Amino acid sequence: MNKIYLFAIILMPLISIQLPALAQTVNGEIRDAETQQPIGFCNIVIVKSTIGAITNREGKFEITIPQNIPPAKLAVSIVGYVADTIELNAAKFTYQILLQPTRGILNEVVVTGVSKATRVRENPVAIVTISAKAIEQSAENNIIDVLVKNAPGLNAVKTGPNISKPFIRGLGHNRVLTLYDGIRQEGQQWGDEHGIEVDAYNISRAEVVKGPASIMYGSDAVAGVVSLLPAMPANKDENIQGKYFIEYQANNGLAGNGIRLTFSKNHWAYALRGSYRIAKNYTNNIDGRVYNTGFKETNASATVQHFSKGGYSNLNLTLYDNLQGIPDGSRDSLTRKFTKQIDEGDNDDIKDRPIVSDEALNSYRLSALHQHIQHYRVYSNNHYQTGNGDIDFTLALQQNIRREYNHPTVPQQAGMYVRLNTLNYGFRYNASSFLNTEISVGINGMYQNNQSKNATNFPIPDYSLFDAGSYIFAKWKQNKWVISAGARYDLRFLQSGDFYTKKDTVTGFAKRVFSTGIADAYLQFPAFTKTFHGTSLSMGATYQANEHLNVKANVARGYKAPGITEFASNGLDPGAHIIYLGNRNFVPEFSLQEDIGVDIYYKDFSASASIFNNNMQHYIYLSELTDATGNAITDAQGNKTFQYQQAAAQLYGMEMLLNIHPAILKGFSFDNSLSVVYGYNRKKAYKNAGLNGEFLPLIPPLKVLTSINQNIKKISKTLEEINVKIEAEYSGAQNRYLALNNTETATPAYTLFNISTNTKINFSKSNTVLFQVQVNNIFEKTNQSNLSRLKYFEYYTQAPYNHFGMYNMGRNICVKAILSF
Secondary structure (H helix, E strand, O other), rough: HHHHHHHHHHHHHHHHHOOOOOEEEEEEEEEEEEOOOOOOOEEEEEEEOOOOEEOOOOOOEEEEEEOOOOOEEEEOOOOOOOOEEEEOOOOOOHHHHHEEEEOOOOEEOOOOOOOOEHHHOOOOEEEEEEHHHHHHOOOOOOOOHHHHHHHOEEEEOOOOOOEEEEEEEOOOOEEEEEEEOEOOOOOOEEEEEEEOOOOHHHHEEEEEEEEOOHOOOOOOOOEEEEEEEOOOOOOOOOOOOOEEEEEEEEOEEEEEEEEEEEEEEOOOEEEEEEEEEEEOEEOOOOOOEEOOOEEEEEEEEEEEEEEEOOOEEEEEEEEEEEEEEEOOOOOOOOOEEEEEOOOOOOOOOOOOEEEHHHHHHHOOOOOOOOEEEEEEEEEEEEEEEEEEEEEEEEEEEEEEEEEEEEOOOOOOOOOEEEEEEEEEEEEEOOOOOOOEEEEEEEEEEEEEEEEEOOOOOOOOOOEEEEEEEEEEEEEEEOEEEEEEEEEEEEEEEEEEOOOEEEEOOOOEEEEEEOOOOOOOOOOEOOEEEEEEEEEEEEEEEEEEEEEOOEEEEEEEEEEEOOOHHHHHEEEOOOOOOEEOOOOOOOOEEEEEEEEEEEEEEOOOOOEEEEEEEEEEEEEEEEOOOOOOOEEEEEEEOEEEEEEEEEEEEEEEEEEEEEEEEEOOOOOOEEEEEEEEEEEEEEEEEHHHHHHHHHOOOOOOEEEEEEEEEEEEOOOOOOHHHHHEEEEEEEEOOHHHHOOHHHOOOOEEEEEEEEEEEEEEEEEOOOOOEEEEEEEOOOOOOOOOOEHHHHHHOOOOOHHHHHOOOOOOOOOEEEEEEEOOO
């Protein structure tokens, strides 16, 4: 018997070595430490992994710890609360976690531009997160405008209410990469009037990376990244949950409805989403109703997700369909009332068009001259543990169809009709931590094919594109230091065949022809084969001096291959009212940006400051062409001609935040942000030229946003919360503009005042309503942004009171309700 006991004693440690530890499932709830209220939709991540969960509306969660990463810690975070890390006990399976509410700059977890989920205060790159609460409590015309209000350094070039193209620190167009659920958004984004094709009601969170992010994404992230993260189903919540959105905006009669439905059980989760928005022409006290700025937008999407102990896979489908007016700004010279085009070519006198009726101006019915944009997306995100590391791989197929109708005599004939197919792919391996260092390697890229269909205008040729890039990224963390570095190499192959056009003798319009032997055929786009390549580098460090102070520094070299319009355009984009001329001698852009930042966190206030300097090689920009007398070169419809140029450039500036929230004044905060950027063309010919070529175009002016907020919680059992905010938005004068060839004009300063109130009502434990009333531009302040393209839609050299172009939206009363069930 003693021998048996001895054998058992010897065998036990061997069994413990040979048998793998079993996976551990823990659950619990997360509550507000002050109010004891449950915190829904809180992020829970297993430290040193990407496995996570989200609490349901009652603050409850369940998460399975894989056998290969004990002992585990849980990182718990949500915007508005101090993040916490929980040590797990192998003998404990249920936890109650209390989070302290924060005021000011927060310790959010970000996923964009990093290999693994990383806290903002540890990331040397300038990055801003916009929470679901901030998005839901903002009333704007589109999702980009919502982000602009919440992310200093982010601006938008606008063509009416529903078209906003993101600009980061003075750089935009193809220099800002937009991501949807981690997938590159590819939809003819070269056009000035081409917006972002996403469902605004389906975005639950966003992250904005300010500065080159080419390490992770390759070309087109040279200015930064706008990452839109859609609402996804929570794991293992066996109830149908949903949100219903309804809003109305009085200025342009915007009426919107949206719904989300999610359900999950066992290892499966599902989501269905849809929305519909419609708006008529917006109004201001200078122009009245601005003709042809209405839109009709429809969205639908679905998700199926499978979870296992080792990871997850999902399959997603999205549909976007938008009918969008095309404003051209033509007016009657005496009354300044808007006119409409009814003839073509030489029969159309832009100064003698009929006046648009009041009925048409106030109607939801779109003009025959409009855009029709469709975007379809099928993609899969996958994440799995492998050994002590993990892998991520993505595959996506997108199709973007854009029709722009600009023929009033033949309304059904599209002027521009292009179809873009894109296949995106990506693979990343995150190795296990070694000597406090995390290393990731990956490849990603895309294949594209773009074709013109039955059209009469051809601004760009048909083309095929293949993109491939590989990278390595490392992060070392010890004590108070976090140091990260990475390198990437990219190749882009661009190819196009000969593209011939010819005037149709029946219609009088141009059409594409496919035979070189046709008489009078015009070779609009000669064939080309081009290869671009570039190296991207990044290195940064964060030093946490103490619990109150962080110092950051980062240096990054970004790469961007010339876009198709920059390289090969030669024709009219009817929606932009621009004739584009490209340059086939262009080489890739490279940027070298230095960032230095400081973050300060205290109980009663928080602050941050970031300064940057960006030197760009081969910067590409548009300049208007004029004739010998200095007049714009236009066609019969007044469309101006712009040619792309390339030169060295420098952009520098800063962003600052100051949030004051005395603990003695519960729920009160005084929030302030400032951003400014200066842009210079460093071409020798423009040295000291000032307005005549030294200043870059489309540079946002000084912007200051300040607000006073008062939040009152737990008023009664039914009335859970009321928040009141008064906001002032100051846009400085822009006197540093590109006046050469009348490309831009000066813009005066203006201040807008906004006020909003949000009320949260609990009808039951699972049914709540967030009701919002917001008034933008309370005092009906007349204003024109230097980033508004409508400012330059003008066909006369004189106008009453020097009111040239079209002005921004006037006072707008917005009402919105979000029902959660």
